[in-house]
Amino acid sequence: xxxxxxxxxxxxxxxxxxxxxxxxxxxxxxxxxxxxxxxxxxxxxxxxxxxxxxxxxxxxxxxxxxxxxxxxxxxxxxxxxxxxxxxxxxxxxxxxxxxxxxxxxxxxxxxxxxxxxxxxxxxxxxxxxxxxxxxxxxxxxxxxxxxxxxxxxxxxxxxxxxxxxxxxxxxxxxxxxxxxxxxxxxxxxxxxxxxxxxxxxxxxxxxxxxxxxxxxxxxxxxxxxxxxxxxxxxxxxxxxxxxxxxxxxxxxxxxxxxxxxxxxxxxxxxxxxxxxxxxxxxxxxxxxxxxxxxxxxxxxxxxxxxxxxxxxxxxxxxxxxxxxxx
Amino acid sequence: xxxxxxxxxxxxxxxxxxxxxxxxxxxxxxxxxxxxxxxxxxxxxxxxxxxxxxxxxxxxxxxxxxxxxxxxxxxxxxxxxxxxxxxxxxxxxxxxxxxxxxxxxxxxxxxxxxxxxxxxxxxxxxxxxxxxxxxxxxxxxxxxxxxxxxxxxxxxxxxxxxxxxxxxxxxxxxxxxxxxxxxxxxxxxxxxxxxxxxxxxxxxxxxxxxxxxxxxxxxxxxxxxxxxxxxxxxxxxxxxxxxxxxxxxxxxxxxxxxxxxxxxxxxxxxxxxxxxxxxxxxxxxxxxxxxxxxxxxxxxxxxxxxxxxxxxxxxxxxxxxxxxxx
Numbered sequence: 064x065x066x067x068x069x070x071x072x073x074x075x076x077x078x079x080x081x082x083x084x085x086x087x088x089x090x091x092x093x094x095x096x097x098x099x100x101x102x103x104x105x106x107x108x109x110x111x112x113x114x115x116x117x118x119x120x121x122x123x124x125x126x127x128x129x130x131x132x133x134x135x136x137x138x139x140x141x142x143x144x145x146x147x148x149x150x151x152x153x154x155x156x157x158x159x160x161x162x163x164x165x166x167x168x169x170x171x172x173x174x175x176x177x178x179x180x181x182x183x184x185x186x187x188x189x190x191x192x193x194x195x196x197x198x199x200x201x202x203x204x205x206x207x208x209x210x211x212x213x214x215x216x217x218x219x220x221x222x223x224x225x226x227x228x229x230x231x232x233x234x235x236x237x238x239x240x241x242x243x244x245x246x247x248x249x250x251x252x253x254x255x256x257x258x259x260x261x262x263x264x265x266x267x268x269x270x271x272x273x274x275x276x277x278x279x280x281x282x283x284x285x286x287x288x289x290x291x292x293x294x295x296x297x298x299x300x301x302x303x304x305x306x307x308x309x310x311x312x313x314x315x316x317x318x319x320x321x322x323x324x325x326x327x328x329x330x331x332x333x334x335x336x337x338x339x340x341x342x343x344x345x346x347x348x349x350x351x352x353x354x355x356x357x358x359x360x361x362x363x364x365x366x367x368x369x370x371x372x373x374x375x376x377x378x379x380x381x382x383x384x385x386x387x388x389x
Numbered sequence: 390x391x392x393x394x395x396x397x398x399x400x401x402x403x404x405x406x407x408x409x410x411x412x413x414x415x416x417x418x419x420x421x422x423x424x425x426x427x428x429x430x431x432x433x434x435x436x437x438x439x440x441x442x443x444x445x446x447x448x449x450x451x452x453x454x455x456x457x458x459x460x461x462x463x464x465x466x467x468x469x470x471x472x473x474x475x476x477x478x479x480x481x482x483x484x485x486x487x488x489x490x491x492x493x494x495x496x497x498x499x500x501x502x503x504x505x506x507x508x509x510x511x512x513x514x515x516x517x518x519x520x521x522x523x524x525x526x527x528x529x530x531x532x533x534x535x536x537x538x539x540x541x542x543x544x545x546x547x548x549x550x551x552x553x554x555x556x557x558x559x560x561x562x563x564x565x566x567x568x569x570x571x572x573x574x575x576x577x578x579x580x581x582x583x584x585x586x587x588x589x590x591x592x593x594x595x596x597x598x599x600x601x602x603x604x605x606x607x608x609x610x611x612x613x614x615x616x617x618x619x620x621x622x623x624x625x626x627x628x629x630x631x632x633x634x635x636x637x638x639x640x641x642x643x644x645x646x647x648x649x650x651x652x653x654x655x656x657x658x659x660x661x662x663x664x665x666x667x668x669x670x671x672x673x674x675x676x677x678x679x680x681x682x683x684x685x686x687x688x689x690x691x692x693x694x695x696x697x698x699x700x701x702x703x704x705x706x707x708x709x710x711x712x713x714x715x
Contacts, residue, residue: 203654203689210658210666253652253685254633286613287633307580307613326579328529332536340536363529 068099068112070366083128087114088161094168101177104375108178111166111234115184115245118226119193121158122149132197139196141204146215151226156233163237170238181239183230185246185282186223186268187261190216202251209260224264228271235276243279243301244268250284257288262295269296279322283360286311293318304359308347321348324359325374330366334373341377350385394425394438396692409454413440414487420494427503430701434504437492437560441510441571444552445519447484448475458524465522467530472541477552482559489563496564507565509556511572511608512549512594513587516542528577535586550590554597561602569605569627570594576610583614588621595622605648609686612637619644630685634673647674650685651700656692660699667703676711 068074074096078086086092096112116134120126125137140146169179184192191205199205209216231242246261261282269278280292281301292300293315302311302323311321324347329340341356348354356378362371394400400422404412412418422438442460446452451463466472495505510518517531525531535542557568572587587608595604606618607627618626619641628637628649637647650673655666667682674680682704688697 201654201689203657203691206652206654207657210655210662250631253631254636284631287631287636305576305579305610305613310580310613326532328527328532329536331529331533336536363527365529 068096069364070362070368070371071099071103072368073099073103083114084126086112087117090161090164090168093161093165094172097165097169097179098172101173104371106375108180109169109173110180110182110243111162111169111239113162113165113182115182115189115247116192117159117162118183118223118230119189121155121230122151122222122226124149124193134192134197136193136196139204140190140193140219141208143212143215146219149219149222151222151229155226155229159230159233162230163233166234166237166239178240179238180241180243180279181231181234181237182243182245183227183234183268185244185249185261186220186227186264187252188246188248189223189227190219191248191251193219202248205248206251209256220260220264224267228268231268231272235272239276241277241279242272243281244297246280246282246285248284249282249288252285254287257282257285258291261285262288262291265297266295281322289314299355301357302359306359308344309349312348312353317353320353320355322355322357324357327358327360327363327366330358330370330374331363332370334370337370337373338377341374342381345378345382345385348385350387352386354385356382394422395690396688396694396697397425397429398694399425399429409440410452412438413443416487416490416494419487419491420498423491423495423505424498427499430697432701434506435495435499436506436508436569437488437495437565439488439491439508441508441515441573442518443485443488444509444549444556445515447481447556448477448548448552450475450519460518460523462519462522465530466516466519466545467534469538469541472545475545475548477548477555481552481555485556485559488556489559492560492563492565504566505564506567506569506605507557507560507563508569508571509553509560509594511570511575511587512546512553512590513578514572514574515549515553516545517574517577519545528574531574532577535582546586546590550593554594557594557598561598565602567603567605568598569607570623572606572608572611574610575608575614578611580613583608583611584617587611588614588617591623592621607648615640625681627683628685632685634670635675638674638679643679646679646681648681648683650683653684653686653689653692656684656696656700657689658696660696663696663699664703667700668707671704671707671711674711676713678712680711682708 093112097109100106101109116126127135129135173179194205194208244265249257249261252261277298279299279301280295280297283303286306289311297319299320299322302308302321304324304326308324325344329337419438423435426432427435442452453461455461499505520531520534570591575583575587578587603624605625605627606621606623609629612632615637623645625646625648628634628647630650630652634650651670655663
């Protein structure tokens with residue numbers, strides 16, 4: 064999960080010296096933050112320290128992060144002139160060159176046995192943020208935009224599908240070993256809309272990558288669509304904590320690997336409970352290959368490091384039993 | 390859906406004269422607000438104007454509604470002494486007598502062809518509000534309470550199961566023709582937890598009612614559990630907008646009726662779109678009986694009345710075709 068470092072004192076120390084935007088834009092700081100969980104906890108993979116909203120920023124939207132409030136776009140996309148303004152210009156890749164540089168910095172220091180994960184937000188999820196402009200309780204603006212401005216919405220989604228593809232290609236060219244697409248707002252759509260809107264555009268993105276690297280799709284709140292997601296072209300599906308891992312395994316029936324799905328709030332309890340719930344996740348997937356242990360959503364900043372260590376130790380000690388040849 | 394009146398100018402006029410708590414506590418105002426949608430729009434059933442949090446209030450918690458923020462409990466249940474304090478005392482029914490009186494007032498004026506629906510929050514959903522104390526983004530307090538205080542949580546859930554049962558019996562005795570249990574926070578639990586915690590306590594409540602009136606269960610965000618919900622003892626399941634109505638019908642296979650599930654944001658678009666999406670819901674359920682048309686969550690306060698009228702007209706004109714004997 065991409066917010067990997069926030070619970071680490073070492074993260075907070077380094078982050079305290081700069082703004083969030085500065086941290087994302089600095090290839091040195093971003094690389095250091097990317098490597099912290101590897102150095103301190105020896106996790107199995109690194110995920111580039113970045114943010115899904117840097118794509119809309121590169122498209123010309125003014126992005127800011129307000130402490131205690133989260134990301135804010137100063138000029139949300141509510142009407143035609145606002146959408147019309149957005150174009151993918153020829154300098155799009157130049158504007159994201161700090162991401163390539165962060166990735167190259169990380170790769171030069173990362174042990175070759177540890178893969179580096181690049182990532183993007185899905186076209187639908189980016190559209191939600193760009194239309195709302197800030198966090199929302201009911202996301203009424205984004206959801207009604209689909210009904211009220213169907214042509215404009217289609218145009219926006221196509222634009223974002225291209226931008227997302229180009230950002231992923233840039234990350235792969237810089238050295239990302241695999242990539243993950245976060246559809247954080249999949250759960251705002253009903254199953255039919257999810258398939259028509261978000262899944263369709265993610266499929267397009269995956270097709271555009273031409274199998275160059277493995278792709279993980281994490282569609283939060285889309286437990287209803289595991290079956291169709293297994294045919295999206297992705298190699299692995301992230302399963303959120305609200306979805307049954309055992310049912311998902313039956314549904315995908317070896318078409319894709321599964322990643323997940325410990326509820327991040329378990330990490331706020333105590334080591335004994337963490338161990339117990341971690342084993343439950345291993346048992347839910349069951350014996351055999353095709354499971355990447357992970358959380359079922361982003362780690363909470365207030366998580367005690369001790370509990371993360373217990374989680375990692377438990378997976379290390381208990382999971383081999385599940386991968387034995389039977 | 391219980392927030393039925395908020396979009397009506399007549400509702401806002403009457404509500405503007407009192408606080409929300411005064412409106413709930415006044416049997417005259419509550420009865421008038423209950424009847425408004427019947428008088429103005431001629432909907433098929435009335436639902437008592439009330440709130441799920443009046444049970445915790447009757448248990449001794451201090452409840453307030455802060456404009457722009459929502460309900461707040463001054464003393465949330467975070468620790469043992471706070472939970473210990475709560476007891477169902479012999480005057481519990483007396484403290485809710487205003488609900489009985491509201492129901493009797495409504496029944497004296499309501500056309501006998503229109504049923505009156507009573508309701509409660511599920512034990513789990515009430516526990517969430519009582520532990521959090523106010524609205525939350527991640528509901529970390531309620532979710533970790535399950536892990537950190539398992540015995541205390543069990544005690545709280547048992548207490549609420551009894552309180553919810555007694556509130557429903559009181560509403561039924563006063564004249565409610567059927568009742569609905571709102572499990573608004575079902576989606577905070579994973580499928581196993583939902584079954585062990587929320588569904589188990591709702592089953593207990595339904596069993597306690599002994600089949601006296603039909604029961605509808607609306608478990609928001611529990612689309613993964615339609616199958617087990619169909620065996621909960623409920624006569625009808627509310628299906629939220631994020632869950633497929635056609636899949637749900639296949640799953641329940643005539644064990645229960647289904648209610649739902651138009652996405653409330655559709656009502657913010659235009660009459661043409663409302664008509665189109667309403668017909669899609671009728672088609673999703675398909676031919677035959679066992680479907681109660683409804684929204685898939687509460688109506689949004691900013692909904693234009695014109696769109697609600699279009700919805701009702703469309704259901705009236707189009708649904709008979711679906712109920713024809715084939």
